[in-house]
Amino acid sequence: MQLKHVIAAALASLATLGAAGTALAADIAPYKLGYLVDASGPQATTIKPTYDAFQLYVDQLNRAGGINGRQVQIITRDTQSDTQRSLTALEELKDEGVSGVLGLGASNTHAAVFASAQKLGLPVLAANPINIPLVLPPVKPFAFGLGQELSLAGIVGGHFAHQLRPQGKSIACVAFEVPGSILSCNKILAQAKSEGYQQTQLLTVPIAQRDFRAVADKLVALNPDVVTDCIGREHLAALLPVLARSPYHGVFLSMDTGIGDNTVLNALPAGSKLEVYSFTRFVTAGDGTGPQLDALRAALRSAHLGDDDASHAGGWALGLVVTAALQQCAAACAPDALRAALEKVDIDSGGLTGTRLTLSATDHYGPSAYRLYRVDADKHKLVPTGDWQRIASDGQLSH
Structure with missing residues (x-):
């Protein structure tokens, strides 16, 4: 099946298209x-890939006619x-007449942005x-969230550590x-x-940290059964090789x-005795099936991303x-209309994660799910380990 057909099929259930869609959008x-x-700061390598995929989705959507006869800018x-x-x-965005704001940077910016947005009347x-508990x-x-809310991700991480x-x-x-x-x-x-764990240790580093030798030395001295983290892409790339070459041979x-x-x-050197795992809210490692996942992968290949x-x-x-929210806005979708529409989103993720994507008037985050992957160093790949671990927005774990 050609790429344009794959993407059109994936978007058809969500976008209101039609023969006159493109003409109307003009x-x-x-x-x-x-x-x-x-896009160019300390967390760019961590945060920008999500924006790149979102923009790719919007570009495909607009080429297919937009939503309700309107393009999405x-x-x-x-x-x-x-x-x-x-x-x-x-x-500035408020002055430009946006209906709402998406994305955000590192977690230290979130609380101030949400507070200011409420004063400005922008969802x-x-x-x-990364999301913070204000979305719960x-x-x-x-305040709405669709990423990895950090307190819930922490609960899942502690649970996975015990499983391992x-x-x-x-x-x-x-x-x-x-x-x-x-x-x-x-x-x-x-x-x-x-x-059941008895000893816990928190190690903190500046966000600009790139030399993790001292951190690895502390971990070697502690020799915990499991080492976990909540850091960024470049930081993991600096920490993991140092830890893998150290005398520590536990679980990361x-x-x-x-x-x-x-x-x-x-980041994992050949021959390392370190057992390495990763867990995510959204599917990764070539894992999973579904129409939206197929469309994403086709689009990434086409865009050479x-x-x-x-x-x-x-x-x-x-x-x-x-898309699901804007479909509900027949007119230009003022901020209050978008806020109300976001509270009525309940859609299948099409293989992107282990739960539906659900936002409501009483829950602006909804249930989420995480999956554990094991690093197979010999095959240079991540291998799914177990099924999706679901967690409600109140922190209750379920399968």
Whole structure:
């Protein structure tokens, strides 16, 4: 099947198309959405892949006729994960007449952005990879999330750590010196302790950290059964080789906060005795099946954007949610209309993750699911381990 047919089939269930769609879109004002992304700052390699996949989705959608006869216009601002730049960009986007804002940078910017957006009357849908608890119930009127909410991801990480070493007694977590990362690590440690671990250790590093030799030395001295993390792509690429070459031979469990498969695979030296795993909210490693997953992979190949990973899947999922919401806006979709529409999203993810994509008036985040992958160093690939682990927005685990 040709690429254009694959994508058209995948979008047909979500976009209102038609023979006159393209002609109408030329005469009707587009839906305007803002997007805050770290495209050139300290978290660019971690955050931008989600934006790239989302933009690819929107480009395909517009070529197919848009939504309700309107094109979708994305107005992007590079915030470099800086709080003041983010707040300035938010005000600029308000002046440009956007219906809402997507994306966001590092977790240290999120709280201020949500607070400012509420004052401006703009709904914000935080994207993959990182979200903070403000998107969880009880709902805050303008705060929505579709990425990896860090406290819930931490609960899942602690649970996976216990699954990997059920007789283990000690665990350590490496975090950035930013609130979201520290929160996630603390949730990992607390969950592991609730499942039987006795010794926990939090190690924090500056967000600009690139030399992890001292961190590895501390981990060797601690010698925990499991080492986990909540860091970024470049940081994992620096930490993992040092730890793998050290005397530590336990389990390393990577939280995929936009890390990507290739980063993990390329960072593990040949012959290492370290057992390495990764867990993600969205599908990765060539895993899974479904119409949206097929469309994503075809689009990535066509755009030469490299291998699919969880960040790309998260960006495509964002496109599906935005489409489902905008479908409900027959007119230009003012911010209040978009906010109300986001509270009525309940769609199949098409293979992108282990649950439906659901937002409601009482839950602006919804249920999510995570999957564990084992690094097969000999075959240079990630291998699924077990089924999807589901978690409700209140932190309750279920299968």
